[in-house]
Amino acid sequence: MDLFIWFERNGILRFHENEVRIYLVDKEEYLFIGPILYAHSTERDWYWKNVRPLARGRVLEAGLGLGVASKIILSSPQVEKLFTIESNPSVIASYDRNDPRHVVINSKFEDFISSYNPLVEGLRFDFIFIDTYYYCDEDLYPELLEVVHKSKELLKPNG
Numbered sequence: 001m002d003l004f005i006w007f008e009r010n011g012i013l014r015f016h017e018n019e020v021r022i023y024l025v026d027k028e029e030y031l032f033i034g035p036i037l038y039a040h041s042t043e044r045d046w047y048w049k050n051v052r053p054l055a056r057g058r059v060l061e062a063g064l065g066l067g068v069a070s071k072i073i074l075s076s077p078q079v080e081k082l083f084t085i086e087s088n089p090s091v092i093a094s095y096d097r098n099d100p101r102h103v104v105i106n107s108k109f110e111d112f113i114s115s116y117n118p119l120v121e122g123l124r125f126d127f128i129f130i131d132t133y134y135y136c137d138e139d140l141y142p143e144l145l146e147v148v149h150k151s152k153e154l155l156k157p158n159g
Contacts, residue, residue: 003035020090022066031066033088039065047072055079057126060154062109062147067095069131074099083125085109110143113150124156 004021007013011025021032031039047069056078061070064086073082081101086092087108095104105112109130128151130144 015094017090017093020088020094022094029066031091033091039068041066041068044068044072051129052076055127055129058123059083060125060128060151061085062130064091064095064104067097069129070102071097073129074102085112110147113147113154116154124159125154126156126159128155128159
């Protein structure tokens, strides 16, 4: 049975480019990259309760997904600018929100934080949000710890 048959029967294919598909089912969105479910808008409440209260100043976000976390972060009046790092150009193409405070950069997060020099770039971040399914595999936990360690170097004091 085709993986997407259920979504095609019960929802609407809202976006499809290369390996990226977004389905709308019962007012919720589901993002697939290839056969893997990467994001769904049902996470909205968790972001609202756990991420929005911490977001302030200049924010760095790993991964765009459906943009649910991005929209919630930008809903905070304490956020001056949100920099989202997304490696998949088709995911970026699917994002339909235009906010002058939101900068989306096409890069792997690991490459961005390895090459970003806050002394040269002239800014550090007040809050960094890493929310990517890439690190869900236990074998990748050492990589995640390295990313967290490198990310800490980009935080402002008290960030």
